[in-house]
Amino acid sequence: MRPLDGLVVLEMGQYIAAPYCAMMLADLGADVIKIERPGKGDPRRSYDPLIEDENGRLSGGFLSYNRNKRSVTLDLATHEGQTLYKRLAAKADVIIENLRPGAVDRLGIGYDALRQANPALIYCAISGYGRSPRRRGVYADRPAFDTAIQAMAGLMAITGEPGGPPLPTITGFADLFTAVHAACSVLASLQGRAHTGRGTFVDQSMYDSTASLIERELMLWDFTRQERRRGVDGYAPLGCLETSDGHIALIIPTDEMWRRMCRAIDREDLLNHPKLDSVLARAENFSTLVRPEAERWTRSRTRQEVVSHFSECGLPAGVVQTIPEVYDCPHLAARDMFLDVHDAHAGKRRMIRTPALLDGYELPRPASAPQLGADNDDVLRQMADATPHDLMRWRQAGVI
Numbered sequence: 001m002r003p004l005d006g007l008v009v010l011e012m013g014q015y016i017a018a019p020y021c022a023m024m025l026a027d028l029g030a031d032v033i034k035i036e037r038p039g040k041g042d043p044r045r046s047y048d049p050l051i052e053d054e055n056g057r058l059s060g061g062f063l064s065y066n067r068n069k070r071s072v073t074l075d076l077a078t079h080e081g082q083t084l085y086k087r088l089a090a091k092a093d094v095i096i097e098n099l100r101p102g103a104v105d106r107l108g109i110g111y112d113a114l115r116q117a118n119p120a121l122i123y124c125a126i127s128g129y130g131r132s133p134r135r136r137g138v139y140a141d142r143p144a145f146d147t148a149i150q151a152m153a154g155l156m157a158i159t160g161e162p163g164g165p166p167l168p169t170i171t172g173f174a175d176l177f178t179a180v181h182a183a184c185s186v187l188a189s190l191q192g193r194a195h196t197g198r199g200t201f202v203d204q205s206m207y208d209s210t211a212s213l214i215e216r217e218l219m220l221w222d223f224t225r226q227e228r229r230r231g232v233d234g235y236a237p238l239g240c241l242e243t244s245d246g247h248i249a250l251i252i253p254t255d256e257m258w259r260r261m262c263r264a265i266d267r268e269d270l271l272n273h274p275k276l277d278s279v280l281a282r283a284e285n286f287s288t289l290v291r292p293e294a295e296r297w298t299r300s301r302t303r304q305e306v307v308s309h310f311s312e313c314g315l316p317a318g319v320v321q322t323i324p325e326v327y328d329c330p331h332l333a334a335r336d337m338f339l340d341v342h343d344a345h346a347g348k349r350r351m352i353r354t355p356a357l358l359d360g361y362e363l364p365r366p367a368s369a370p371q372l373g374a375d376n377d378d379v380l381r382q383m384a385d386a387t388p389h390d391l392m393r394w395r396q397a398g399v400i
Helices: 016-027 059-065 079-089 145-152 175-196 204-212 215-225 257-263 267-270 279-284 286-298 303-312 325-329 330-334 376-384 388-397
Strands: 006-012 032-038 050-053 058-059 068-073 092-095 122-127 200-205 238-243 246-251 318-319 338-343 348-351
Touching: 006 016, 006 068, 006 238, 006 330, 016 092, 016 122, 016 204, 016 238, 016 286, 050 330, 058 059, 068 325, 079 376, 092 175, 092 318, 122 175, 145 204, 175 200, 175 204, 175 338, 238 286, 238 303, 246 303, 257 267, 279 286, 279 330, 286 325, 303 318, 376 388
Parallel strands: 006 032, 006 092, 032 068, 092 122, 122 200
Antiparallel strands: 050 058, 238 246, 246 318, 338 348
8 A cells, every 4th residue: 555546647747857756656656647649758768778679668767757657648739639638637636747838738738728627636837937827937938957957046056166167966956856846746735635625736847946955055145145156165164075995075064063073083183273263264264274184084094984983973974975886775775765676678677766755655666667658548448438449540540
């Protein structure tokens, strides 16, 4: 049993944000039906790395965001495809999509059209800059991808080395962070519907979500009119220290943490250093004073030795792990954070799961991503009352 068993979700998503949001709900038990274009599907189906055989193919990038779903193909440019979609939407609890602003409305299948037949529908529209006509900003019609949003939201302005160029964080960060907020909004809307019986329109903007992440930098600007320099936090000493086999990272946000640090590296004399007498001073001089003095101690020890010692001293430090180290991490394995997915075309794959752990409920199913249109017959029979003749006719006409 899973908490969202019985919930029916239609996902008209592509790339990352909407598919990941829907996958979070699928991992929690929802029946997620992915609506795709006949013959092509989600563009991520063709992304490398690809594994193909004569019967099908699987993209690693597609699997990452589309586990535990069913796939239905509909040509929404046709009147019959639009009619079929409306029949599915009339029986759905939730719709999640991230098509270009205006696309679904031009086809006559946007929220205003669908809620007439299904007033309890929760419709989640994920976009770059927002879709609500009541909150239409100057960027509303711009196309948006992850890197552009990271730049617009100020994230790149503070990421990178001091004096270096702006850098994006991990690929897809703005998409994933927005997807998590979208899933939270959908769940809140479901709770609201339980009380009111009404659905709602969830207007989830990537720009809004990512800008909210730099709340600390915005607060500091409001209070001080000081802009954070790239790679430097002027209010909390933080960074990496070199060890004999790599780096560890830590933050020293308080005077007490600084005292623990000095004791940990046998340098209590630094407590009286005139340029290190406050949190702000230590933040300003982290690279020129704190790091060189600390590395005199850390460079002769391994990452694990340093982190273990710091932890015993009450210092929150972490090893800068490589991707293979995270992949093989015994702690993540003990947390059941990886699923062994068996795919008919790609074989056994180890995928990290969405990180919800709820006592008394099962973990996500380790099902693979669906082949394009694999569930046409089952879904259209169940939700659109399709007959064998209907299915044959729609296939011949290219509707499915």
